[in-house]
Each structure stands twice: as C-alpha cells, then as structure tokens.
C-alpha cells in the first residue's frame with residue numbers, strides 16, 4: 001500500500017504554497033485557483049486509478065497544472081498579435097481603434113453620459129445626435145443614423161422601406177460575406193421580397209427597368225467587396241441607377257459594405273466605393289460598416305435623405321439594433337479625426353498600417369529575422385517579400401505588397417508551431433503558407449516587434465524536439 005501510485009499525488013495545500021502556483025493566485029485570486037487545482041488533482045487521480053497513468057515528476061506536473069489553471073481562469077477574449085497581414089480580420093475583431101476613440105469610450109463607460117438627453121433643454125433627445133452631425137458633415141448627407149452593424153443596417157432599411165414589397169437587385173450582387181452574412185437571407189427576414197435581375201456576370205439598366213412594377217419599393221446596389229467577377233462583366237453605374245429611381249420615384253439604396261468615408265488617395269483602395277461619393281451621386285441611402293475601412297468600432301452606418309432616415313429611425317427594430325454609449329463615443333472620436341485628413345492618417349491605426357512604407361516593413365522584417373536566427377535557428381527565419389490582404393469582406397482581390405519573416409519548421413510541425421504561437425502568453429496569429437509560417441509585419445504594431453520575437457522563441461521552446469532547441 002505504501003508505494004501506491006496515488007501516494008505521490010501532491011496535496012492541494014502543498015501545491016498552493018509553491019511559488020509558481022502563488023503567481024497564479026496573485027493573478028486570479030485564491031478561491032478560483034484553489035478550485036482549479038482541486039479539479040486538476042481530481043482529474044489526475046482518475047487517470048491514475050482508471051487508466052494506469054503515472055503521477056508526473058514535479059516540474060512536469062507544475063507545467064500541466066499551470067496550463068490547466070490558465071485555461072480555467074483566463075478570459076478567452078485576449079489581445080493577440082495579428083501577424084496574418086489581413087488588415088481587417090473579422091476573427092480578430094477587425095479594426096483596432098485610435099487612442100482618441102479608446103479614451104473617449106473609457107471615459108464615457110466609466111461615467112454617466114448624455115446618451116439621450118439634450119443638456120440645453122433638459123428634454124429627451126435622439127440617441128445618435130452625438131454622431132449624426134459629424135456623419136452629415138463628412139458625407140454631405142441630409143441625415144444619419146447608426147445601428148449595431150451593417151447587416152443590421154441592411155435589415156432595418158429593408159424592413160422600414162420595403163416590407164411586403166419588392167426590392168430590385170442584380171443577381172451578380174447577391175453575395176455571402178464572411179461565411180455567415182447572406183444578403184438574401186437577411187432580406188427575407190426583413191419581410192422584403194427580392195426581385196433578382198440580370199445574370200451573375202451581366203446586368204443592364206434595362207433589366208432593372210423591366211422588373212419595376214406596382215409592388216416595387218426600392219432599387220438596391222450591393223458592393224461585392226469579398227469577390228470579384230472578372231472578364232465579361234457589366235454592372236450598372238450608380239448614377240444611372242439613381243436616374244432610373246428618380247424616374248419611377250423609387251429610393252436607391254447603396255450598400256457599400258467596407259465604407260471608405262471620404263476619398264483616401266490610396267492606390268490600392270481606388271476601386272472601393274466612397275460614402276461621400278455615393279451621396280453626391282444621389283443615392284437615397286448609403287449603408288456601411290464602422291469597423292471596416294473606416295477604422296472605428298463595430299456599427300452599421302446609414303446616411304441619406306432625411307425622410308428615409310427618419311422612417312428607419314422610428315422603426316421598432318431600432319430598439320433592438322441601437323448602439324450603446326461605448327460605440328457612440330468611440331465612433332464620434334473616430335469621425336472627429338476625419339475632419340482633418342492629415343490627423344486621420346496619423347492617428348488611425350488602420351490607415352497608419354495601410355500607409356506603412358514597404359522600405360520600413362523590409363527593415364523591420366530583416367531586424368526580426370536576424371534576432372530570430374540567434375534565438376531559433378532551427379526554424380530558419382528569413383525576411384521575405386510577400387503580399388497581404390485587406391480582408392474583412394473588403395477588397396479581397398486587392399493585394400498589398402508587404403514584408404514578412406518566414407519560419408520553416410521541420411515537416412509535420414507547422415500546425416504545431418502555429419498552435420504554440422496561438423496559445424502562448426502573448427498569442428500570435430500567423431499566416432500559414434504551404435510549408436512555412438509567415439509573420440507579416442504590416443499588421444504588427446511596430447512596438448510589438450520585441451514581444452513578437454519573444455513569443456516565437458517561447459513557443460518554439462515549448463514544442464521543440466529534445467536537443468533541438470538551438
């Protein structure tokens with residue numbers, strides 16, 4: 001009985017007294033760590049009793065325990081280093097915010113705020129007043145309203161304008177965005193009926209015209225931002241669609257998706273629709289996301305003619321899709337930056353990354369590669385030129401030249417290295433490309449370069465085959 005394997009199982013109190021566990025207690029509280037330690041020991045006991053497992057040596061046991069406690073206690077939503085090169089990665093929360101926006105939302109969040117109160121009159125006011133005048137000024141529209149996201153903007157717009165009636169849309173624009181947003185399904189939920197016209201690659205003005213009848217409520221154009229049909233194609237330009245709408249007194253809705261607010265003068269973005277341009281061309285309603293190319297918090301922005309915007313603002317769905325003070329304050333601070341384009345370019349992280357000169361990225365990649373050659377030579381780190389993407393349902397066919405550090409682990413360990421990078425103290429998400437892992441520096445903040453190097457070294461330490469750490 002004396003050498004029963006369970007006798008080697010440490011006691012809860014002994015483990016809690018160990019400095020490595022004490023560090024976890026400091027981070028997460030004694031109560032939570034004690035509970036996690038108990039669960040860990042229970043699980044280990046079962047394994048020893050029923051699966052004939054041995055109790056690991058102390059170092060290994062502590063390592064497993066730490067991993068278990070972290071997994072139990074840590075918030076699954078973590079800050080990560082985005083080394084994918086995808087500027088607007090939906091899985092990574094799309095756009096990082098400008099520090100002015102972060103300060104605004106922290107300040108508003110910690111206090112009460114005049115979300116629906118006109119301080120001048122003391123009366124109840126509209127929730128989006130904080131941002132509507134900024135949006136009107138920047139886009140030239142008569143009115144603006146903000147909802148939870150652009151899918152919500154589409155839903156409420158169609159529900160308010162076209163419930164029980166028809167919306168004419170080109171077949172080539174019925175897109176699925178990001179795997180879960182299918183425009184036809186959202187339209188169905190809104191109660192509007194789709195009237196598809198044209199073919200996948202060609203739609204003419206006469207196709208729209210023929211579809212217009214007594215049941216028609218609106219004409220819709222959708223920017224097919226996440227795919228592009230090339231070659232033998234034809235789309236109707238917005239101004240022609242607007243002219244047709246005017247002739248039949250039908251509102252024209254322009255869902256531009258990625259939402260460049262004002263012209264940015266970036267060659268890679270030339271193909272992207274611009275909200276202010278759509279308004280100038282006469283679209284009655286323009287819809288776009290706040291957290292794509294705009295660089296703000298998640299929201300859906302609707303700008304356009306006052307009569308239609310008011311109808312949307314009064315729709316019952318507004319109560320379900322409205323934004324809170326955090327979004328409003330962050331959006332207002334982001335929009336304020338756009339009042340001075342130089343300021344916007346300097347202070348919006350997204351625009352800074354977009355404008356980062358290739359030469360700067362090359363220098364950073366070479367520096368990082370040299371450092372990693374010292375720390376993890378087995379991964380054969382090399383600076384390489386490659387292309388990144390905007391992502392997030394914007395301009396996927398538009399490639400962005402960039403510089404990366406390529407890591408080439410031995411056959412079979414690529415997925416394991418990617419895993420170790422994702423699950424480290426500072427998670428790193430990299431781009432997997434054939435037999436190598438790329439760390440794309442365009443989406444890594446320059447002040448993260450050191451942290452990134454350390455994260456790679458530690459990830460490799462965790463998984464390197466014995467004797468191959470160097």
Ligand SMILES: *Cc1c(COP(=O)(O)O)cnc(C)c1O
Pocket residue numbers: 149150151152177181222223224225226255256257258288289290299300392393394
């Ligand atoms: C991204 C996108 C949407 C969905 O926007 P969310 O803000 O993600 O809800 C809708 N329409 C178009 C054209 C888009 O590109």
